Amino acid sequence: MHVPFCSRRCGYCDFVTYTASDPGGEGDRRGYAARVVAELDLAARALERSGAAPREASTVYVGGGTPTVLPPADLARILRAVRERFGLVAGAEVSVEANPDTVDARTLADLARAGFTRVSLGMQSAVGHVLAALDRTHEPGNVPAAVRGARAAGLAVSLDLIYGTPQETEDDWRATLEAALECSPDHVSAYPLVVEPGTRLGALVAAGRAVAPDDDALADRYELTEALLGSAGYRWYEVSNWARTPRDACRHNLGYWRGEDWWGAGPGAHSHVGGVRWWNGRSPRRYAGALEAGRSPAEGREILDPRQRAWERILLGTRLSEGLPLADVPPDRRPAVAGLIADGLVEGPAALAGRIVPTLRGRLLADALARALVP
Amino acid sequence: MASTVHTPSATPPEAIRNFCIIAHIDHGKSTLADRMLQITGVVDARKMRDQYLDRMDIERERGITIKSQAVRMPWEVGGETFTLNMIDTPGHVDFTYEVSRSLAACEGAVLLVDAAQGIEAQTLANLYLAMENDLTVIPVLNKIDLPAAMPEKQAEELAGLIGCDPSECLRVSGKTGEGVSELLDEIVRQFPAPTGDAGAPARAMIFDSVYDTYRGVVTYVRVVDGGLRSRERIVMMSTKATHELLEIGVISPEPAPSQGLGVGEVGYLITGVKDVRQSKVGDTVTSASGPASTPLGGYRDPKPMVFSGLYPIDGSEYPALREALDKLKLNDAALVFEPETSAALGFGFRCGFLGLLHLEIVRERLEREFGLDLISTAPNVVYGVTMEDGTGTVVTNPSEFPAGKIAEVREPVVRATVLAPSDFIGTIMELCQQRRGSLRGMDYLSAERVELRYTLPLAEIVFDFFDQLKSRTRGYASLDYEPDGEQTADLVKVDILLHGDAVDAFSAIVHKDKAYAYGVAMASKLKALIPRQQFEVPIQAAIGSRVIARENIRAIRKDVLAKCYGGDITRKRKLLEKQKEGKKRMKMVGRVEVPQDAFIAALSNDAPPTDKGRR
Numbered sequence: 002m003h004v005p006f007c008s009r010r011c012g013y014c015d016f017v018t019y020t021a022s023d024p025g026g027e028g029d030r031r032g033y034a035a036r037v038v039a040e041l042d043l044a045a046r047a048l049e050r051s052g053a054a055p056r057e058a059s060t061v062y063v064g065g066g067t068p069t070v071l072p073p074a075d076l077a078r079i080l081r082a083v084r085e086r087f088g089l090v091a092g093a094e095v096s097v098e099a100n101p102d103t104v105d106a107r108t109l110a111d112l113a114r115a116g117f118t119r120v121s122l123g124m125q126s127a128v129g130h131v132l133a134a135l136d137r138t139h140e141p142g143n144v145p146a147a148v149r150g151a152r153a154a155g156l157a158v159s160l161d162l163i164y165g166t167p168q169e170t171e172d173d174w175r176a177t178l179e180a181a182l183e184c185s186p187d188h189v190s191a192y193p194l195v196v197e198p199g200t201r202l203g204a205l206v207a208a209g210r211a212v213a214p215d216d217d218a219l220a221d222r223y224e225l226t227e228a229l230l231g232s233a234g235y236r237w238y239e240v241s242n243w244a245r246t247p248r249d250a251c252r253h254n255l256g257y258w259r260g261e262d263w264w265g266a267g268p269g270a271h272s273h274v275g276g277v278r279w280w281n282g283r284s285p286r287r288y289a290g291a292l293e294a295g296r297s298p299a300e301g302r303e304i305l306d307p308r309q310r311a312w313e314r315i316l317l318g319t320r321l322s323e324g325l326p327l328a329d330v331p332p333d334r335r336p337a338v339a340g341l342i343a344d345g346l347v348e349g350p351a352a353l354a355g356r357i358v359p360t361l362r363g364r365l366l367a368d369a370l371a372r373a374l375v376p
Numbered sequence: 377m378a379s380t381v382h383t384p385s386a387t388p389p390e391a392i393r394n395f396c397i398i399a400h401i402d403h404g405k406s407t408l409a410d411r412m413l414q415i416t417g418v419v420d421a422r423k424m425r426d427q428y429l430d431r432m433d434i435e436r437e438r439g440i441t442i443k444s445q446a447v448r449m450p451w452e453v454g455g456e457t458f459t460l461n462m463i464d465t466p467g468h469v470d471f472t473y474e475v476s477r478s479l480a481a482c483e484g485a486v487l488l489v490d491a492a493q494g495i496e497a498q499t500l501a502n503l504y505l506a507m508e509n510d511l512t513v514i515p516v517l518n519k520i521d522l523p524a525a526m527p528e529k530q531a532e533e534l535a536g537l538i539g540c541d542p543s544e545c546l547r548v549s550g551k552t553g554e555g556v557s558e559l560l561d562e563i564v565r566q567f568p569a570p571t572g573d574a575g576a577p578a579r580a581m582i583f584d585s586v587y588d589t590y591r592g593v594v595t596y597v598r599v600v601d602g603g604l605r606s607r608e609r610i611v612m613m614s615t616k617a618t619h620e621l622l623e624i625g626v627i628s629p630e631p632a633p634s635q636g637l638g639v640g641e642v643g644y645l646i647t648g649v650k651d652v653r654q655s656k657v658g659d660t661v662t663s664a665s666g667p668a669s670t671p672l673g674g675y676r677d678p679k680p681m682v683f684s685g686l687y688p689i690d691g692s693e694y695p696a697l698r699e700a701l702d703k704l705k706l707n708d709a710a711l712v713f714e715p716e717t718s719a720a721l722g723f724g725f726r727c728g729f730l731g732l733l734h735l736e737i738v739r740e741r742l743e744r745e746f747g748l749d750l751i752s753t754a755p756n757v758v759y760g761v762t763m764e765d766g767t768g769t770v771v772t773n774p775s776e777f778p779a780g781k782i783a784e785v786r787e788p789v790v791r792a793t794v795l796a797p798s799d800f801i802g803t804i805m806e807l808c809q810q811r812r813g814s815l816r817g818m819d820y821l822s823a824e825r826v827e828l829r830y831t832l833p834l835a836e837i838v839f840d841f842f843d844q845l846k847s848r849t850r851g852y853a854s855l856d857y858e859p860d861g862e863q864t865a866d867l868v869k870v871d872i873l874l875h876g877d878a879v880d881a882f883s884a885i886v887h888k889d890k891a892y893a894y895g896v897a898m899a900s901k902l903k904a905l906i907p908r909q910q911f912e913v914p915i916q917a918a919i920g921s922r923v924i925a926r927e928n929i930r931a932i933r934k935d936v937l938a939k940c941y942g943g944d945i946t947r948k949r950k951l952l953e954k955q956k957e958g959k960k961r962m963k964m965v966g967r968v969e970v971p972q973d974a975f976i977a978a979l980s981n982d983a984p985p986t987d988k989g990r991r
Binding site for chain 2: 240258265364375
């Protein structure tokens with residue numbers, strides 16, 4: 002589920018999200034839950050009509066934007082709709098993203114009661130000047146408090162981190178990792194900052210007033226991340242994601258990477274069912290309008306042919322610790338595997354056992370690795 | 377306009393005037409020619425197309441004439457009819473030989489000078505040529521309609537040059553037509569009529585030949601002695617080849633067949649041959665039945681001065697390139713080429729050109745008319761190398777420069793003339809000195825304009841000399857040059873190695889004093905252009921085994937998209953597809969992937985690019 006609302010836009014963010022100052026912001030926000038429910042109704046009907054066997058949802062993920070700018074009751078209503086229209090398997094993973102500023106113990110308890118099992122907190126950094134550079138509003142102290150609140154409510158906790166912010170030193174990053182580890186999260190995601198055109202940060206960099214992070218420095222940070230998280234017992238399972246135990250991996254995201262089916266609801270949300278990808282229009286206005294008229298809010302789609310599916314399997318599989326089955330590598334690309342092992346991009350033993358698993362170096366060069374293997 | 381006209385082959389020589397117009401580029405030669413065609417009635421004003429005599433698009437774009445044409449115009453002076461043959465000459469320094477043969481077909485030359493721009497280097501060069509051929513010269517100031525025109529001042533300068541009175545400089549405007557009739561009158565009055573022996577064996581000089589897809593080669597001739605008749609058998613004296621004269625006639629302004637051509641007349645021949653190399657500019661045509669014993673003088677085989685390797689970016693286009701060159705060759709007697717292989721660039725051709733303009737024109741035609749994507753190596757000249765053991769080699773491709781003990785290297789030199797405002801003397805001299813030039817002389821044409829004469833190695837001219845000259849003089853300087861033999865020089869070959877492998881396309885022959893600078897520049901250019909590989913890539917410039925400059929490209933460490941969630945997958949896949957496509961345009965040099973653009977940029981004449989990446 003994509004909740005495209007935030008109280009303000011962070012300087013580096015190019016996600017589909019709208020603030021109160023965007024046209025219709027407030028009104029869009031209030032009607033949001035109802036519309037998503039309407040879309041879920043539509044989805045259920047569409048799946049029925051397609052003749053596919055009905056399936057229960059095994060994971061739900063509410064992301065954004067900042068889902069927690071909506072009242073818990075709205076989020077609860079959406080979850081209820083999922084249960085009623087599709088059903089939820091026993092022990093389903095139900096995640097929600099939260100900003101440590103807008104979430105408190107009470108909200109977290111409400112969310113747990115509604116059925117959420119997991120919360121992902123946008124911590125980003127533990128260092129004041131880095132947070133300022135990222136244009137984040139929260140105080141670093143809010144994070145441990147939010148984690149405590151989540152634990153008290155019985156929720157699993159994941160922390161989202163960003164490295165490579167202009168002016169962040171290696172020590173700053175180390176401090177952030179250590180602060181994150183202090184909180185004992187079940188799961189950590191760490192991403193390098195990417196300067197996107199059209200963002201405030203993008204404009205600063207273009208004007209020469211900020212310096213974009215250097216790729217070699219980012220490589221150093223990544224290696225540090227692996228070292229610190231690894232020695233604290235966290236194991237990487239995807240290029241940017243670490244889990245304390247295998248059960249703590251985010252099953253919803255693994256669904257993306259394993260090419261499973263999912264339905265994305267909300268403005269800007271993407272879906273993947275039965276070999277077709279489609280995406281909703283980004284404008285909340287048009288989203289509302291379509292649903293009111295009983296139409297699908299989808300704005301574009303692609304039907305994947307076997308070659309595209311093969312490409313996707315390879316580019317996604319080579320990002321995972323479970324790796325890519327050798328059978329998914331086209332025969333004419335298999336000779337390249339030996340070179341990849343020799344160059345230190347792929348684990349030798351795993352390859353011999355029939356799976357392409359990237360090494361640490363290979364994770365940093367995952368795109369090059371994928372290019373070497375696609376037909 | 378004349379009321380009567382002469383018939384070709386029956387025109388009394390006394391009534392003929394053969395002339396050409398010599399002028400610097402865009403001083404208005406073509407416009408003046410148009411106006412003459414119009415005034416003499418040869419071309420109907422309504423049907424007139426600007427620049428009628430130019431045929432090719434490129435010529436039109438650049439405002440230059442590449443191929444000569446010859447047009448016959450009637451003109452009446454004092455009640456008498458005359459036949460004027462206007463021979464249009466190529467204006468550029470690369471084509472001096474063609475210009476000289478066109479001049480040899482004339483008795484007079486109209487020296488045309490833009491009244492606003494004044495005399496330029498090419499004007500002078502062509503004037504010297506005209507005088508060497510004993511032509512009578514009429515000085516004419518053009519574009520007097522322009523507000524910037526300074527006829528009095530230019531007339532002074534012009535008169536000083538020719539040695540006449542400023543009042544004898546005619547003033548015209550090719551655009552408005554002002555003064556053109558008077559010019560035609562003066563052409564009749566001042567230019568001598570052609571002389572020749574009507575009873576002697578036929579001798580006609582070829583001053584141009586053009587390949588036409590429908591009619592084959594059209595050969596332009598000036599009859600000196602005797603005459604040529606339609607359907608007779610003729611002989612090309614340089615090769616002794618005989619042909620049948622399928623058609624003979626004059627151009628007025630379209631080809632008009634006639635019974636023949638007589639003494640002093642100018643016209644065209646069609647023999648059915650398809651290759652311009654069989655109708656050589658400067659050659660003498662005579663009759664098979666009564667051949668002449670001595671040819672007319674002045675014939676010379678065109679000699680390429682500048683070479684460049686032309687390679688198709690996509691190797692599969694090689695046959696198309698060969699075909700295209702074969703086609704161009706039909707209409708370009710000076711173009712030479714032969715197959716060549718480069719370890720870096722694959723299969724291509726080493727092509728010889730008369731000069732840089734010729735090279736550019738051929739390149740553009742290959743790319744535009746034949747739709748080919750090409751890489752061309754930096755232009756180079758021909759070197760003569762003598763080894764210590766006495767063996768000699770001629771080097772047309774820098775990568776063939778011999779290794780081992782070299783006794784002597786010889787390079788071609790040119791005699792260059794630069795005309796510029798005297799303010800720029802210092803910077804011009806600095807440039808020429810940098811380019812290993814030696815000053816031969818300097819003269820003031822007027823208080824503000826100066827002529828500098830230098831001997832320069834041709835190799836220094838082909839590498840952006842002209843651009844530098846223009847930018848140092850804010851565009852005011854003009855340049856002309858011609859071959860002037862050879863000199864020995866301290867030249868060495870600089871090789872460029874990527875990850876230990878020499879890239880032949882980047883080798884250059886430079887003066888030993890400049891070798892270091894060249895090595896440093898190339899190494900730094902390549903460092904900026906070649907993407908990081910999965911291993912470290914040392915770039916080295918070397919003379920023999922001695923490394924003179926080096927740079928290092930560190931291995932890439934990060935090449936991954938951090939986030940790849942549901943909404944990112946489509947975009948990610950498309951990006952990957954694009955990247956994979958991009959890889960196809962990479963050339964492998966050993967293990968190093970070099971983008972085509974890197975080759976193009978590294979071989980271009982630009983200064984080393986910044987990391988922002990220039991073209």
